[in-house]
Amino acid sequence: MKQLMISAVSALMLTAGAIAASAQTVVIAPEQETVIKEYVTKHKVESVDVPDLTVSVGATLPETVELHTVDVPDVKYRYAVVSGKTVLVEPDTRKVVHVIN
Template sequence: MRKFMISAMSSLALAASAAASFAQTVVIAPEQETVIKEYVTKQKVKSVDVPNVTVSIGATLPDTVELHTVDVPDVKYRYAVVSGKTVLVEPDTRKVVHVIN
């Protein structure tokens, strides 16, 4: 029984570790967010609606959504305006990593 418990605890720890690595939080400093908001406002990118996609962190945007470069130092993400919300997107995976309010 003890051997089973140790094995179960090891498996649980491994699963928790794997989940934590997938759920990494992207931290955008408030100053960066302000600069990004101002940049996006000046670019006047039109909002697009994407059927069957809820705008939230982790959502994947389809290839039909154009990703725009953020001309702000130290920001490696692209942005799009979806359903009136500006989102930062990981360009390789097209996953939303931050929603700017």
């Protein structure tokens, strides 16, 4: 019984750790956000509307939304303008990691 309880607690802790890791938000340093904003302002792209999508961190952009490269050192994310909001996107998962204000 004790071994079963230890196993159950261990499994719960591993699951909680995995959920916490996937829920982490990306923190963009203010100076890096300024550089990204300047880049995005100079390299304007047209805003696209995606019906039934709430533009927020964690949202997944469909394949129909073109992702653009941010040609700034140390930025691995892509950007898009969706419903008038500029977002940084993880290119592999297409998840929004940051909304630029």
